Amino acid sequence: MYPFTYSRATDVADAVRDKAGHGASAYLGGGTNLIDLMKYNVEQPAHLVNVAKLPLSKIEDLPDGGLRLGATATNADTAWNEQVKQRYPMLNQAILAGASPQLRNAATNGGNLMQRTRCYYFYDIETPCNKREPGSGCSAIGGYNRIHAILGASEACIATHPSDMCVALAALAPTVRVSGPNGERSIAFEDFHRLPGELPQYDNTLTEGELVLSLDLPEKGFAKNFTYLKLRDRHSYAFALVSVAVGLELDGDTITDARLALGGVAHKPWRDKSAEEMLKGQPATAETFGRVAAHVVANAVGQGSNDFKIELARRAIVRALQQATEGKQQASDAFLNSNP
Amino acid sequence: MTQTNHIGKGANRVDGPLKVSGTAHYAGEFNVPNLAYGYVVNSPIAKGKVTRVHAEEVLGLPGVLAVYSHENVPHLAWFDRSYKDLLAPGGSPFRPLHTPDITFNQQPVALVVAETFELARYAAALLRVDYEQEPHETNLGTKRTEGYLPGGGKLGYAPPPPPRGNPEKAWKNATHSIEAEYAHGAQHHNPMELFAATVEWLADDKITVYDKTQGVFNVQRYLTGVFGLSKDNCRVVNQFMGGGFGSGLRPQYSVFMATLAALELKRSVRVTLTRQQMFSIGHRPNTLQLLKLGTNPDGSLAALQHHALHETSLFEDYTENVVNWSGMQYKCDNVKLGYQLAQLDVYSPQDMRAPGAATGNVGIEVAMDEMAYAAGLDPLEFRLRNYAERDQNVDKPFSSKKLRECYHEGAAKFGWDKRPLEPRSMRNGHLLTGWGMAGGVWDAMQMPSRASARLTADGRLLVLSGAGENGAGTYTIMTQIAAETLGLPLEAVTFELGDTDQPQAPLQGGSWTAASVGTAVKNACDALGQKLLKLAQKQKDSPLQGADYDEVEFVNGQLRLRRDPDQAVVLRDVLQASGETEVEADSTALPNMLKQNGYSLHSHNAVFAEVQVDEDLGTVRVTRVVNAVAAGRILNRKTARSQVLGGVVWGLGMALMEETIMDHKFGRYVNHNYAEYHIPVNADMPDIDVLFIHEEDDIVNPLGVKGIGEVGMLGVTAAIANAVFHATGKRVRDLPIMLDKLL
The missing domain is CATH 3.90.1170.50 (Aldehyde oxidase/xanthine dehydrogenase, a/b hammerhead)
Incomplete structure (x- = not known):
């Protein structure tokens, strides 16, 4: 870990100004990822601006019927918020599928969007990694890549975005409100994270110095027919091999609206709008689900140790669509009954 | 029973308050x-x-x-x-x-x-x-034909016994036979x-x-x-x-x-x-095992061959006993056991909970399941038909062996008799349920150990032995042994360990601490008791005049005649009357070779596991485990149960998730952190029933204790692997059983 200076911002303008006034600097939220990366020497900011105490922790109604999730609200406070539980239960499920209670108590919503990949090689500075050190090569290609991408990867990087919360967000499609040296702007969630291409060092489309202020959810929450299905190597405190967020609107057996997003398969939360279009107007049957699932993974590419994820993703999509249709959640996971 | 009858009861950990209050200091905390x-x-x-x-x-x-x-x-x-x-x-x-x-x-x-x-x-x-x-070379697969016999073993290493009978011919002529290879990667202790x-x-x-x-x-x-x-x-x-777990x-x-x-x-x-x-320190070695079993028409084992190859470093021949257990676990007259090492550019492996046995147990116990199915027999019935009454490796009887009772009581608790033999026959929607079982065996060992005991005029007893305590409960059981031997309440006794200024004790491992240090503590307290008796007898009109040590007993702070408990003196009074401020004694405990020589000394267990496998998604959830353990006398039911619970956690981890992944390009482990090297968390753990099968054994040591740290883990991994087969009809032979292997 390298030495760094530290300050605590009093308001958003102060935070943006403070960060801009230092060279290699970073915003610090809950610190559940950044501090680890600093200890591994993966991140070496010379200055940290603590934004966790900024007045951005409210979860409040929006005039358009949506809900605003403050950037510094913790993951735990967000998941257990009454409005979130009632109106966006898919988000509640996704958040609770991630990390551990201790981490969710510390982690912030803004930080969740900003967390970095869990690629083994990204974390180990003794191995080449284009995301950590552009141009050094990708060790995961041809290496051990069980947790790596099958969709949208590039020859430079096959890392995945590790968040659960963001998979549900991809399905719910909020806008991300940010502020930076050039003022405030809103980014559609699907445009927030990016695919690696030739610039895998960039996880998202924020420009230098921009800070997340809130996530503004639209009114539609798919609160009746939804599911978040997460498949992993142990039943808690493990990142998704494949996860699926589904929201459906049904008229009898006919699907009238659909949202479908995958986690653990790409450099960003993978929302498939063409699959959503395929679902609309179709009967909610196994046949439909199988066809759509095959479509989603049609262009998937395995890298060796993650080849199984193509078939796993296909099956998981079918299961998630079934569960959402039946209004069921992932079976027998301890966290479902752990409301504090 | 008296208030100072402590052994076998579930006393709370005497070191618990220190640990939960942060006043127990660990090596990196001495400022x-x-x-x-x-x-x-x-x-x-x-x-x-x-x-x-x-x-x-x-x-x-x-x-x-x-x-x-x-x-x-x-x-x-x-x-x-x-x-x-x-x-x-x-x-x-x-x-x-x-x-x-x-x-x-x-x-x-x-x-x-x-x-x-x-x-x-x-x-x-x-x-x-x-x-x-x-x-560099870090891939064991490249060394399949380059295995060699270890030059010199370490403490406790026993080369496989020579072959008996004609194992190859018997295997070829068997009514039913199987041949299978089993593998697991490196695992790290991760305390x-x-x-x-x-x-x-x-x-x-x-x-x-x-x-x-x-x-x-x-x-x-x-x-x-x-x-x-x-x-x-x-x-x-x-x-x-x-x-510690051996690390x-x-x-x-x-x-x-x-x-x-x-x-x-x-x-x-x-x-x-x-x-x-x-x-970067020791690990359980990446191991390949080849098993060949064959049966006679009556379901008895005709042939048993077990060969293991594991990695070691370029500089040391790390050894562990992987295959020997197979030669003693079942009755079989045609047996061949083989054990080889291969050098790779890795650090030396190191003993990790149930070293060797945890590995070999998966080989033999999964192979026995495969053999049972090949012979059309229930896996438990198959084991009972091949029950070993003698240890054929050394041709000696067991000092005690209640494995049959472990099988029966474990099976009854689990409900094994309701198990359909056919795989894939218990289904609930997309969930397939499977039941599997396995047994385990570990050495009952005693190492030379010393202890001292000192009683002071305030009635307090201080017992010392430089043993180790990795959290298993050593402080507590030693306190119980000392307190019971001298008839004192637990609160009057302090046991201290872990200091080279104390009497010498062996390494804390091999499940031998309770037997070794426990016997030393008992001996030291008995030596002190004899001094106290002499002091008491020096007093005028002592009611204990002329009594031998075996004619008196220490109960409730008193020293009294066994045949007439009213004839008693209070310990504290003895010291005060004698004018001594303290009385001290020490003792060395050695295994009684004369007594042990004619016997094979072992602990045993039987494990029954239930899993649910999602047929479409390959996810495995262990829903029930029964672990029946016969390990001699249980000194503390509470800490012993906890130790076995921990063993089940370890076995589950080995079965379903633990593996240190080597990237052979770099010759470097890639998942070297807690996020990516998975050990089980609470959400993975099922209901666990621990049964202790009563076993009396005065041959192993005077306390009759065999140790439970290792045996509690055995059988668990194989029982889960066998249950997965029963659920899915799919035999996974390379651990861990992660979901992709079941898709």
Whole structure:
């Protein structure tokens, strides 16, 4: 870990100004990822601006019927918020599928969007990694890549975005409100994270110095027919091999609206709008689900140790669509009954 | 029963309050004055040479005190024997910072010492080290035909017994036969507590070492050998451990580094490893096993062949007993057991909970399940038909063996009789349920051990033995043994351990601590009891006049006649009347070879497991485990049960998720952290029933105790693997059983 200076911002303008006034600097939220990366020497900011105490922790109604999730609200406070539980239960499920209670108590919503990949090689500075050190090569290609991408990867990087919360967000499609040296702007969630291409060092489309202020959810929450299905190597405190967020609107057996997003398969939360279009107007049957699932993974590419994820993703999509249709959640996971 | 009858009851941990209140101090927590901090730098290559350590570049940082590497390490002991600790296998022990040669990835190459931990860590990050890389080999699969017999084994290693009968012919002529290969990768112990050593510098060549270790005397032996210190000037202390599981049996490089720096700098130094560095020390070796079994028409075993090959380092022949168990577990007259090593560019493996047995048990117990199915028999019935009444490896009877009772009581508790034989026959929607079982066997060992006991005039008893406590409950059971032997309440007894100033005790491992240290404690208390009887008899009109020691008993703080309990004296009064302020005795306990010689000494267990497998998604959930254990006398039902619960956690981890992944391109482990090396969490754990099967055995030792640390883990992994087969009809032979193997 390298030495760094530290300050605590009093308001958003102060935070943006403070960060801009230092060279290699970073915003610090809950610190559940950044501090680890600093200890591994993966991140070496010379200055940290603590934004966790900024007045951005409210979860409040929006005039358009949506809900605003403050950037510094913790993951735990967000998941257990009454409005979130009632109106966006898919988000509640996704958040609770991630990390551990201790981490969710510390982690912030803004930080969740900003967390970095869990690629083994990204974390180990003794191995080449284009995301950590552009141009050094990708060790995961041809290496051990069980947790790596099958969709949208590039020859430079096959890392995945590790968040659960963001998979549900991809399905719910909020806008991300940010502020930076050039003022405030809103980014559609699907445009927030990016695919690696030739610039895998960039996880998202924020420009230098921009800070997340809130996530503004639209009114539609798919609160009746939804599911978040997460498949992993142990039943808690493990990142998704494949996860699926589904929201459906049904008229009898006919699907009238659909949202479908995958986690653990790409450099960003993978929302498939063409699959959503395929679902609309179709009967909610196994046949439909199988066809759509095959479509989603049609262009998937395995890298060796993650080849199984193509078939796993296909099956998981079918299961998630079934569960959402039946209004069921992932079976027998301890966290479902752990409301504090 | 009396109030001072403690053995077998579920006394609370006597060290519990210290642990939960943060007042129990661990090796990296002794804040001695004027402490400097060391941080280790490790090699990023698996093989080659260090060509240059650019120490001068970081020595200029204010507060950096020293950089040690092979370039400047002082002259230390020359001969290998000085570096050989009690568990060193054949070969040449690794000498940190000794040469520029790199023989494994993450090999420690330098130590940076600074005024603060943060500064040492920063300077270590800046330190440039140049390497010359050479090709390495870390893939056991490339060494299948290059296995060799180990040259010299370590303590406890027994080469496989010679073949008996004609195993190859019997296998070929068998009515039914199977042949299968089983594999698992490397696994790391991953105790919660990191390896750390705080070396307090007292004077020239005089130190006190607070080290994370399962054997303070082993560390003392190592440090005095390597650094030429006298024992009097090298006290080693470890009173508490946040888990060891075998990783602390041998001295780790953390204590070498801290001692080196302390002696050189003439000040106190602490070195704490990182979680990543915890993957640069020993591990359960990557192992391949080949099993060939055959049966006769009546379902008896006609042939049993078990061969194992595992990795070791280039410099040591690490050994463990993998295949021997198979030759004693079932009755079979045609047996061949083979065991070989292969050298790779990795660090030496190291004993990890139930070393060898945990590996071999998966081989034999999954193969027995496969064999049962090939013969069309229920797996439990098949085992009962091949029950071994004698240990055929050594042709001796067992001193006691209640495995049959483990099978029956475990099966009854589990409801095994309702199990349909056919795989895939229990289904609920997309969930397939499977039931599997397996047995286990481990040695009941006793090592030489010493203890002392001192009763003071206030009625308090202090018992000492330099044993280790990794959290299993040693403090508590020793307190129970001492208190019961001298008829005192638990609160009147203090047991202390983990200090080379105390009477010598063996390494804390092998499940032998309860038997070894327990017997020493009992003997010391009996020796003290005899002194107390003599003192009592010196008093005028003593009601105990003329009584022999075996005619009296210590109960409720009194010493009294067995045949007439009204004839009693109060212990405290005895001491006061005698004018003594304290009475002390010590004793050595040795295994009674004369008594044990004609017998095979072992603990046994039987495990029954239920799993649910999602047919579409391949996810496995263990929903029930019954573990029936016959391990002689159980000293404390509560801590013993906890230890077996922990064993089930370990077995489940080995079955479903634990594996240290080697990237052969780099010859480096890639998942070297808690996020990616998965050990079970609460959400993975099912309801666990622990049954202790009553077993009396006065041959193993006077206490009749066999130890449970290892046996509690055995059978679990195989039972789960067998249950997965029963659920899915799919036999997974390479652990861990992760979901992709069931898609």
